[in-house]
Amino acid sequence: MKNYIKVLSLSVILLFTEIGFSQTYKIVDTDVIDHYNNNSVISAPTTTQPFYGQDACYNGHQPSYTNNGDGTVTDNVTGLMWEQDMGSKISYTDAFIKASNSTLGGHTDWRVPTIKELYSLALFTGRCFGDYAMYKFIDTNYFNQPIGNTAIGEREIDAQTWSSTQYAGLTMNGDSTVFGYNFVDGRLKGYPKYDPPTFTTPKTMYFRMVRDNPQYGINNFNDNGDGTISDNATELMWQQADDGTTRNWKNSLSYCENLSLSGYTDWRLPNAKELHSIVDYTRCPDATNSPAIDLLFSCSTFNNPNGDLSYGYYWTSSPLMDGPNPYSDAVYICFGEAQGQMQSPPNSQNYVLFDTHGAGAQRNDPKKQASGTTYPTYWGPQGDIVYVDNYARCVRDDNGASSLIKEPNIYCNVYPNPVSKLVKIESNETIEKVIFYNLIGEKIIESRIHQKKKNIITSELTPGKYLIKIILENGDKFNKEIIVSKF
Numbered sequence: 001m002k003n004y005i006k007v008l009s010l011s012v013i014l015l016f017t018e019i020g021f022s023q024t025y026k027i028v029d030t031d032v033i034d035h036y037n038n039n040s041v042i043s044a045p046t047t048t049q050p051f052y053g054q055d056a057c058y059n060g061h062q063p064s065y066t067n068n069g070d071g072t073v074t075d076n077v078t079g080l081m082w083e084q085d086m087g088s089k090i091s092y093t094d095a096f097i098k099a100s101n102s103t104l105g106g107h108t109d110w111r112v113p114t115i116k117e118l119y120s121l122a123l124f125t126g127r128c129f130g131d132y133a134m135y136k137f138i139d140t141n142y143f144n145q146p147i148g149n150t151a152i153g154e155r156e157i158d159a160q161t162w163s164s165t166q167y168a169g170l171t172m173n174g175d176s177t178v179f180g181y182n183f184v185d186g187r188l189k190g191y192p193k194y195d196p197p198t199f200t201t202p203k204t205m206y207f208r209m210v211r212d213n214p215q216y217g218i219n220n221f222n223d224n225g226d227g228t229i230s231d232n233a234t235e236l237m238w239q240q241a242d243d244g245t246t247r248n249w250k251n252s253l254s255y256c257e258n259l260s261l262s263g264y265t266d267w268r269l270p271n272a273k274e275l276h277s278i279v280d281y282t283r284c285p286d287a288t289n290s291p292a293i294d295l296l297f298s299c300s301t302f303n304n305p306n307g308d309l310s311y312g313y314y315w316t317s318s319p320l321m322d323g324p325n326p327y328s329d330a331v332y333i334c335f336g337e338a339q340g341q342m343q344s345p346p347n348s349q350n351y352v353l354f355d356t357h358g359a360g361a362q363r364n365d366p367k368k369q370a371s372g373t374t375y376p377t378y379w380g381p382q383g384d385i386v387y388v389d390n391y392a393r394c395v396r397d398d399n400g401a402s403s404l405i406k407e408p409n410i411y412c413n414v415y416p417n418p419v420s421k422l423v424k425i426e427s428n429e430t431i432e433k434v435i436f437y438n439l440i441g442e443k444i445i446e447s448r449i450h451q452k453k454k455n456i457i458t459s460e461l462t463p464g465k466y467l468i469k470i471i472l473e474n475g476d477k478f479n480k481e482i483i484v485s486k487f
Contacts, residue, residue: 023399024215025233027273028077029060030124030318033411036327038250039368040416043426053253054272055124055317063123065142072105073142078120083110085144091163091202092178092193099209104216113181113210115360116217119276121186121208124331127321128185131155138183145183146206157185162205166193167358169286173344177358180205180282186320188276189338190358219278221359223296226262230398234277237398239267241298242312246389249330249367252315267394272318272331272362274395279333284359286309291335292359299335300391305376306353311336312391313365320364327417329364332390338363341383356382365390412470418483419458423468426453430473437467458484473482 032055035044036190045052064076073082083104090098095112102110126137131146133147133156148158160182167177177190193199220232229238239261247255256269283292291299291311302309311334318331338357344350357363369375369388377386412427425434430452436445447456450473461484470478 005110007036010404023233023235024213025217025219025231025277026061026077026079027234027277028075028120029062030055030122030271031063031275032056032124032318035413036319040324040418041327041413042415044411049255050250051134051253053268053317054256055319058268058271058317060271060274063139065139067142067407068105070105072107074212077118078117078216080113080117080120080210080216081105081107082121082143083209084142086146086161086206086208089204089206091204093202095162095207096164098207102209104209107211107303110209110211112164112207114217115165115181115188115281116277116279118161118163118181118208118211119273119362120216122181122183122186122273124186124272124318124320126183126186127326128157130323131157133157133159133184136183137186137422142223143208147184157182159184159301160191160205162191162207165281167284168282168288169284169355170341171357171358173354175199175294177340179358179360185322187364188307188360188362189356190361217277219280219294221294221296224262228262228264229294229296231278234274235397235399236263236270236274236277237396238278238297240296240393242300242314242391242393244300244391246312246387246391247315248304248369249315249365252390252392253317255392259394264396264435267396269315269317269392270395272316272333275314275316275333275393276362279335279360281360285337286355286359291395293335297393301336304339304353305341305385308353310339311359313363313387315365315390315392320363325418328366328380330367331362331364332393334359334361334363338386340380341378345405351383353385354382356384388422410472410474410476412472412478412480414468414470414480414482417481418485421457421459423458424453424457425449425456425470426450427470427472427478429476435462435469435471437469438464458482 032180035042035056061077066074069082073084099110099112121138127134136145138145138343147156148154158181162178162180165179171177171190175192178193179190181188195203227240229240253269256267280293283290299311301309313332316331320329320331337355338361340356341353342352344352379386410429414425431449434447463485468480
């Protein structure tokens with residue numbers, strides 16, 4: 001009888017899969033609605049203009065949460081339930097003890113999330129400024145997200161959240177590594193499990209417990225035999241092999257938009273969360289001599305600055321906003337080692353190329369090469385390699401729907417940003433009024449417009465951040481932040 005039930009259950013599962021009830025891994029959209037060129041906010045490009053195909057041009061499963069009123073938050077897209085407040089930093093081992101003993105919200109099946117589960121909460125509307133927090137990469141209307149404690153010497157961005165996913169290889173000087181995402185600076189990487197310099201004391205980090213939908217993050221790939229791979233879990237179709245050519249961000253967008261493959265012409269450059277969905281964290285060059293992706297796919301290789309064979313970095317369509325020019329960078333995913341050049345031993349002036357962050361890390365590069373700069377170059381405290389010209393793996397919607405393309409709904413753009421002399425405000429609906437506020441809430445400018453476009457002089461404003469409230473004649477309202485600077 002038991003065997004009969006097992007067979008019957010399996011038959012039901014297979015039947016549901018055959019008739020289309022297979023999507024167990026819905027990818028939450030990044031929340032990005034602004035459009036960018038290489039260094040500023042721009043008006044939404046048309047399909048024939050440069051920079052079309054970026055994150056804001058497409059619309060997936062929009063973020064949606066429910067505050068359950070008991071210290072838990074449900075993600076209405078993924079079906080995952082989350083701990084609302086993480087509490088204090090704890091060790092990797094203690095995180096599992098906490099989850100197994102927790103009865104939060106009356107539930108006893110809490111777990112430490114995988115990196116894919118954790119990354120589902122990432123929103124790429126966040127922004128930091130070097131070591132300083134500005135806007136979190138998570139919806140703070142629902143989740144409590146701390147920043148680093150500067151009173152004890154931490155940076156504001158030292159607020160990383162760890163996952164349960166351990167790196168299959170080792171980073172730096174042979175460090176055991178756990179993947180985490182930083183909801184304060186928008187980056188995903190591997191962190192040493194133990195504190196330097198001895199690497200014997202367990203490192204403490206934030207952990208956000210999760211429960212429900214244990215199938216989340218598990219791919220269901222099918223080789224279509226025509227140069228494409230379908231993931232039935234996410235209902236996305238992927239280019240099986242990249243074309244072996246590296247490009248800057250703008251040209252990568254264009255390449256994917258114009259790709260014709262296996263009879264399909266609706267390919268696009270994936271956003272950060274879509275591309276991350278096909279990372280395979282059981283694989284890495286160090287442990288399996290392969291990139292961090294299912295063996296159905298192929299990744300191009302190249303020689304790194306040491307002359308060693310490496311697997312490529314892959315562009316996404318998503319921005320990463322950081323620093324004085326927050327619109328200059330876009331996100332990439334490392335399917336090979338996320339390498340950086342550091343001194344070894346410290347302060348020795350002997351520079352060594354390490355796998356600093358682990359295969360499966362998410363970093364960011366400038367969208368184009370800076371004039372007079374020779375690439376690759378190195379950036380940041382771990383000397384991340386900056387290539388700028390990266391690979392692209394195209395994706396398309398595989399559920400038979402065309403609704404992924406954003407309809408021409410009501411939008412409002414403010415550009416350039418930062419601005420010095422003149423800010424341009426435009427909408428596809430008539431603008432009634434624009435109001436500028438400073439950071440303490442004082443009204444600085446109020447302008448009645450009654451048209452769809454307006455230029456406002458900003459050269460007389462004191463340099464700094466301002467909130468712009470835009471009110472349309474139909475009653476819709478938009479809040480935009482700009483930085484006024486003197487160039």
